[in-house]
Amino acid sequence: MKRILSIQSHVVFGCAGNSAAVFPMRRLGMEVWPINTVQFSNHTQYAAGWQGMAMPAGHISALCMGLSDIGVLGHCDAVLSGYLGSAEQGDEILTVVAAVKAANPAAIYFCDPVMGHPEKGCIVAPGVTRFLTEKALPVADVMAPNLLELETLCDVHLTDLAQTRAAAHQLLARGVKMVLVKHLGRAAREPGRFEMLLATPEGDYLIDRPLYEFARQPVGVGDLISALMLANLQAGYDAVSAFERTNAAVDAVLLHTWQADAYELQLIAAQEAFAAPEIRARAERLA
Numbered sequence: 001m002k003r004i005l006s007i008q009s010h011v012v013f014g015c016a017g018n019s020a021a022v023f024p025m026r027r028l029g030m031e032v033w034p035i036n037t038v039q040f041s042n043h044t045q046y047a048a049g050w051q052g053m054a055m056p057a058g059h060i061s062a063l064c065m066g067l068s069d070i071g072v073l074g075h076c077d078a079v080l081s082g083y084l085g086s087a088e089q090g091d092e093i094l095t096v097v098a099a100v101k102a103a104n105p106a107a108i109y110f111c112d113p114v115m116g117h118p119e120k121g122c123i124v125a126p127g128v129t130r131f132l133t134e135k136a137l138p139v140a141d142v143m144a145p146n147l148l149e150l151e152t153l154c155d156v157h158l159t160d161l162a163q164t165r166a167a168a169h170q171l172l173a174r175g176v177k178m179v180l181v182k183h184l185g186r187a188a189r190e191p192g193r194f195e196m197l198l199a200t201p202e203g204d205y206l207i208d209r210p211l212y213e214f215a216r217q218p219v220g221v222g223d224l225i226s227a228l229m230l231a232n233l234q235a236g237y238d239a240v241s242a243f244e245r246t247n248a249a250v251d252a253v254l255l256h257t258w259q260a261d262a263y264e265l266q267l268i269a270a271q272e273a274f275a276a277p278e279i280r281a282r283a284e285r286l287a
Contacts, residue, residue, distance in 0.1 A: 002234040003031045003075055005067075005100065007060060007093055008082030008112070008223065010036035012052075015265040016043040017083050020220035021227035023267055024249070027274040028231040033076070035063050038085040043219045054085025054125070060092040064099065074103030080230055081136070082112040082223055087127030094139055111140035112226040115149050142233075143171055144180040144226045147187055158187050161197070161206070165286065168199035177201070178239060182225045196225070198243045198283065205240055205283040209251040212258040218265050225250055228274065240283050248277035 004025060009017030018034045025032045037060070040052035067073045079097050084090050097109045113132040133153055137143065143153075151158050154167040164187045168179040181197040188195040193208040228249050232242035252273030256266040 001029065001031050002077045003033065003072075004078045004080055004230065004234065005033045005035065005064075005076050005096070006080045006082075006227070007035045007037060007096070008080070008114075009038045009040065009085070010034070011040050011043050013042045013264075014220070015218075015224075015267055016220040017223055020223040020265060020267070021080070021082070023271075024224060024274045025227050025231040027271050028228070028235055029275070030231050030234060033067070035060055037083060037089050045219050055089070057086070057088050058092075060089055061095065064092075064096045068099065073100060076100045076104060076107055078108050078110055078230055078234055080110045080112070080226065082226065083114045084125065084128050084131070086125045087131040090128065090131040090136060094135060097139060108141040109139060110142040110144070110226065110230045111136050112144045112222065113137075113149050113153065114222070115152055137171065138175060140176055142178045142180065142230070143176050144182055144222075144229065146183045146222060147181065147185045150179075150181055160187050161189050161286075163187065164197060165199060165204050168197060168204070172199060172201060180225070180229055180243070182222050196243070196247060198239060200239055204286040205243060206286055207243060207247045207281055207283045209247055209254075209281060212254055214258060215261075216263050218254070218257055218263060220265050221250065221254070224253065224265065224267075231274075243283050244279050244281070245277045247281060247283075248279045249273045251280075252277065 011019045022032050022034050038054045040050045042050050044050055079100055081093050100107045115129045150167050154170050158164050171179050179199040184195040194211050195208045198205040228246040232245045253265055253270040256269040260266055
């Protein structure tokens with residue numbers, strides 16, 4: 001059994017951050033150790049707002065020290081980071097990553113560089129974007145940005161697939177071993193589909209799934225994609241197979257969500273797809 005330390009946000013109601021990631025990873029057979037960077041009543045894109053707080057400085061370090069004290073930190077196989085409540089939390093996470101890798105050199109760091117989307121109501125604390133660009137990027141084994149985050153990481157504007165591939169390879173050239181661009185958006189080859197790009201030193205792969213017409217777009221899809229990709233990799237699937245399984249499972253979740261006319265992701269209804277996804281779309285290796 002693989003063990004994943006998942007450090008990201010938590011919502012009491014709904015699915016975002018750890019609330020979108022922990023159950024799917026466990027359903028895939030992972031032992032997951034969640035640490036919450038913030039605890040909110042709900043995600044931040046509700047018009048009525050939200051209640052809650054970011055965890056205080058030292059909280060992440062203290063919890064991981066507790067794991068070290070009982071002798072389990074060295075059994076961690078991967079660290080997943082997502083939404084941060086402060087840039088200082090990022091520094092704590094990198095200290096944890098270093099400790100995990102010192103205890104288990106085979107462990108990996110999967111960084112989901114959540115930078116926010118202010119026009120949609122997703123806000124991140126000051127300094128987080130700079131932390132991700134300057135400190136997390138050089139340490140990460142896998143990065144999973146969306147298109148806007150990839151633009152920020154590479155300081156470039158992207159309008160097509162070729163440019164996006166080139167930007168992903170900038171990250172590979174800086175030491176990242178795998179880049180998953182979770183949503184190509186305006187750079188997609190087919191605008192009417194939801195496309196993702198996987199860039200590796202061995203080759204680039206494109207995959208797509210349907211776009212469903214939601215009255216309000218569900219939140220937490222990116223968190224779900226990162227969690228499933230990491231869990232599939234830890235389950236022993238190669239990068240391309242993990243990519244295909246992730247795409248299929250996310251499609252199943254969104255289909256259930258759309259059919260239920262729901263705003264929150266329907267993880268429970270679609271849970272069979274996490275462990276046994278029906279793969280209808282294969283990844284295309286790009287020339």
